Amino acid sequence: MERVSVGYGRHVVLSDIDLTLERGAFIGLIGANGSGKSTLLRTILGLVPALSGRMEFLTNGGKGPVLGFVPQRESLDPAFLVSGLEVVLMGTCGYVPPGRFFRGADKEWARHCLAQVGAFDLASRRFSELSGGQKQRILIARALATKPDFLLLDEPTTGIDAATTRSILEVLGRLHEQQGLAILMVNHDIGAMRASVREVIWIHEGRLLRGPAADLLKREKIEEILGPSLN
Amino acid sequence: MYISLLVGFVVPLVGVYLVLRRVVFLGVALPQVSSCGIAFAFALQGWGWIPHAHDSAQERAIALAGSIVFTIGTILVLSVLERRGRGLIEGRTGLVYVMAGAWSILLLVKNPFGQHGMLELLRGEIIAVSTVDLLLTGGTFLPVVAGLVLFQKEFLLVSYDRDMAVSLKKHVMFWDSLLFAFIGLTISVSVMSVGPLVAFGFLLLPPLIAYQFARNTAQFLWLSSVIGGMAAVAGFAVAYAQDLPVGPTDLALLGILYVVTFLGRKGVELYRERRMRAATGA
Numbered sequence: 001m002e003r004v005s006v007g008y009g010r011h012v013v014l015s016d017i018d019l020t021l022e023r024g025a026f027i028g029l030i031g032a033n034g035s036g037k038s039t040l041l042r043t044i045l046g047l048v049p050a051l052s053g054r055m056e057f058l059t060n061g062g063k064g065p066v067l068g069f070v071p072q073r074e075s076l077d078p079a080f081l082v083s084g085l086e087v088v089l090m091g092t093c094g095y096v097p098p099g100r101f102f103r104g105a106d107k108e109w110a111r112h113c114l115a116q117v118g119a120f121d122l123a124s125r126r127f128s129e130l131s132g133g134q135k136q137r138i139l140i141a142r143a144l145a146t147k148p149d150f151l152l153l154d155e156p157t158t159g160i161d162a163a164t165t166r167s168i169l170e171v172l173g174r175l176h177e178q179q180g181l182a183i184l185m186v187n188h189d190i191g192a193m194r195a196s197v198r199e200v201i202w203i204h205e206g207r208l209l210r211g212p213a214a215d216l217l218k219r220e221k222i223e224e225i226l227g228p229s230l231n
Numbered sequence: 232m233y234i235s236l237l238v239g240f241v242v243p244l245v246g247v248y249l250v251l252r253r254v255v256f257l258g259v260a261l262p263q264v265s266s267c268g269i270a271f272a273f274a275l276q277g278w279g280w281i282p283h284a285h286d287s288a289q290e291r292a293i294a295l296a297g298s299i300v301f302t303i304g305t306i307l308v309l310s311v312l313e314r315r316g317r318g319l320i321e322g323r324t325g326l327v328y329v330m331a332g333a334w335s336i337l338l339l340v341k342n343p344f345g346q347h348g349m350l351e352l353l354r355g356e357i358i359a360v361s362t363v364d365l366l367l368t369g370g371t372f373l374p375v376v377a378g379l380v381l382f383q384k385e386f387l388l389v390s391y392d393r394d395m396a397v398s399l400k401k402h403v404m405f406w407d408s409l410l411f412a413f414i415g416l417t418i419s420v421s422v423m424s425v426g427p428l429v430a431f432g433f434l435l436l437p438p439l440i441a442y443q444f445a446r447n448t449a450q451f452l453w454l455s456s457v458i459g460g461m462a463a464v465a466g467f468a469v470a471y472a473q474d475l476p477v478g479p480t481d482l483a484l485l486g487i488l489y490v491v492t493f494l495g496r497k498g499v500e501l502y503r504e505r506r507m508r509a510a511t512g513a
Contacts, residue, residue: 042394045394045397045398046397046398047394047397047398064400067398069394069395069398071392071394071395075392075394076391076392077251077253077391079250079251079253080251080387080390080391080448081251081442081445081446081447081448081450081451082387082391082447082448083446083447086387086447086448086449089384090384090387090388090391090392090395091395093384093385093388093396093399093401094399094400094401096384098381098382098384098385099381099382101384102384124446126446126447142395146399
């Protein structure tokens with residue numbers, strides 16, 4: 001992203017951002033409420049058009065990258081009667097052409113993705129009846145089913161208990177380590193970020209601060225950024 | 232009988248999407264809009280803007296054209312506004328319903344020729360349907376069903392998670408428009424065949440009954456369709472035996488089925504809960 005401004009209509013949330021996301025990165029995106037984390041994520045995904053500047057995706061094949069998106073689970077309407085497997089199969093819609101039914105191989109791939117996040121037994125359960133942590137696993141499996149170059153997660157651990165948060169972060173860490181999957185995760189939980197991500201982008205007062213998680217999430221550094229407000 | 236079956240099996244398939252997308256009120260408004268389109272087509276003949284139809288088939292073709300243009304036009308405009316998140320969807324749908332109803336009356340009030348045709352539609356008298364209607368309905372429903380089956384995964388994706396669809400580079404507006412065109416086409420033809428009340432009943436009631444039992448979207452779709460089809464058969468038999476109008480009889484049966492299944496399901500849930508409490512000693 002080069003000198004990109006993001007926002008909605010005339011409301012600019014972040015202006016003149018320069019940002020590069022490298023293949024194989026594991027980045028946490030943090031910031032206060034309303035700082036523009038989700039807007040930035042949605043702009044990268046193409047859900048919100050950039051207000052100005054230049055965005056470019058450089059990939060090996062010349063084609064745009066596949067972005068596996070894990071939305072906030074509350075954004076999905078519980079009225080839909082979709083099973084865990086159906087939700088994951090939605091991830092394959094990027095390469096299963098319109099008019100073609102899901103084949104055995106597609107379902108097998110979806111089950112494989114479920115197994116990768118430890119949710120194989122949730123395939124036939126109704127999505128709306130699952131717990132927050134279970135839903136999150138299914139949504140990560142759905143993003144994996146897209147065969148992504150990048151995994152983008154919007155607050156995946158919000159409203160989830162500590163043990164489940166830990167296990168979800170372990171799943172992400174494993175995917176990053178074993179498959180070299182690039183991950184960009186929006187999160188409020190600094191403790192969780194410190195334990196999982198390699199790098200942090202901190203949106204503070206309209207600026208992007210970037211550095212290794214071990215440095216940027218040190219208590220002294222946090223105090224330096226936030227100043228007296230920390231106390 | 233055949234038209235009743237067709238409507239019973241096919242209309243609930245599009246009703247499923249209205250229920251899932253929480254736009255059930257559209258199911259009331261669109262048949263009304265469709266009726267308004269028919270009234271407009273009759274009015275055009277009354278005003279002499281288009282030549283009077285020479286036979287029943289021609290008359291129905293003109294009425295169907297009015298119905299389709301009004302219904303699909305309205306549903307596409309409403310879907311665009313819904314996606315852009317402008318205004319209150321319930322308010323807009325209510326406005327459309329009221330306006331369509333008012334204009335239907337105004338267009339027909341000085342047009343006795345149109346009044347007669349509309350009265351037949353409002354009664355939902357399925358027995359009086361002609362072979363031409365049957366062919367027209369079947370010929371329209373066939374591509375609609377084929378489209379709903381073939382593109383089920385696309386329709387489900389754009390209905391359930393628009394953001395995901397965009398991130399997968401799906402043309403959301405196209406798929407939304409196609410789905411709403413299928414819904415509009417089905418409603419237009421159904422209103423022509425069985426009237427607005429019966430069309431709305433088949434849009435809503437079978438999916439509401441199926442919703443209680445289905446575990447996934449595929450089950451929801453076929454269960455809704457089967458319930459609609461079975462109700463159409465049973466309704467026809469009861470109406471034939473008791474000399475009643477078929478459409479309203481179908482709906483009455485579906486209403487009874489909904490109440491029975493709802494109470495039955497609640498009773499089973501209550502029984503299971505009590506057994507569980509007894510087992511845990513709570």
